[in-house]
Amino acid sequence: MISMFSVATLAILTVMGIALVRAFVGPTIFDRILAVNMFGTKTVLFIAVFGFLMGRPDFLDIALVYALINFIGIIAVLRFYEATQDTDGSEPDAGSGQ
Amino acid sequence: MIGQIVDLASWVLLVLGSLLGITGAIGLLRFPEFYTRAHAAGVTDTLCASCILTGLMLQAGLTLVTAKLVFILLFLLLTSPTATHALTKAALHAGLAPQLHREEDGS
Numbered sequence: 363m364i365s366m367f368s369v370a371t372l373a374i375l376t377v378m379g380i381a382l383v384r385a386f387v388g389p390t391i392f393d394r395i396l397a398v399n400m401f402g403t404k405t406v407l408f409i410a411v412f413g414f415l416m417g418r419p420d421f422l423d424i425a426l427v428y429a430l431i432n433f434i435g436i437i438a439v440l441r442f443y444e445a446t447q448d449t450d451g452s453e454p455d456a457g458s459g460q
Numbered sequence: 461m462i463g464q465i466v467d468l469a470s471w472v473l474l475v476l477g478s479l480l481g482i483t484g485a486i487g488l489l490r491f492p493e494f495y496t497r498a499h500a501a502g503v504t505d506t507l508c509a510s511c512i513l514t515g516l517m518l519q520a521g522l523t524l525v526t527a528k529l530v531f532i533l534l535f536l537l538l539t540s541p542t543a544t545h546a547l548t549k550a551a552l553h554a555g556l557a558p559q560l561h562r563e564e565d566g567s
Contacts, residue, residue: 366474370512373478377504380485384497392494392551399543400488400501403536404481407512410532411474414516422528429532433539440550447554 367415374408395439402432470518477511480504495558498548505540509533 378401385397406429413421484504491497513533520526552558 366471366515370474370478370515373482374512377481377485377508380482380489384488390494390551390556392547392554392556393497395547396494396498396501396544397488399540399547400485400505403505403509403540406532406536407477407481407509410516410529411512414519419520419525419528422525422532426528426532426535429535429539433535433543436543437546440546444550444553 365415367411370411371408371415374404374411378404378408391443395436395443399432399436402428402435406432466518470515473511473515473518477508477515480511481508484508493559494551494556495548498544498551502541502544505544506537509536509540 381397381401381404385394385401388394388397406425409421409425409428413419413425481504484500487500487503488497491500510533513529513536517526517529517533520529
């Protein structure tokens, strides 16, 4: 009988594919960041489910570290974008963005 | 008997989480503009993740694996809303105006 983990793995793979489509199509840069953020979260779930599918639950440490790094990456990209945003004079404010 | 109930519950949770993920992804693809897509992505991030991780927790029983799953779930539930909030704040700050009414009726 098809194990439930393979069903969840296939579903998560399709969700990641759709997120990638939005990342390529996305008109604004924020759609792309949103798609990458969703892709990262789904990768965390994929690692967890795939670990269970392969009977190796020690994959969960990798999933946890990936969740941490994904969050840091998203915030870093936003701060970087906000910092470069001010140089083309959108609106002068003191800090690089609070 | 208990084993079947736990398996059935984790089956239902995993399938429900997968369906939620797919609906969220379709929402991400088809919604008209950025802020609605942020809502669709935000919904799927939290609910789909909690359904799938809870389904896995049922499978793992009371072991160290479940503790790791709880940590992942707590971390995801804390950080994905924060990330989506930071993203929409940056979008608003960068001047991406939300589209408040549909073009056709022009109301």
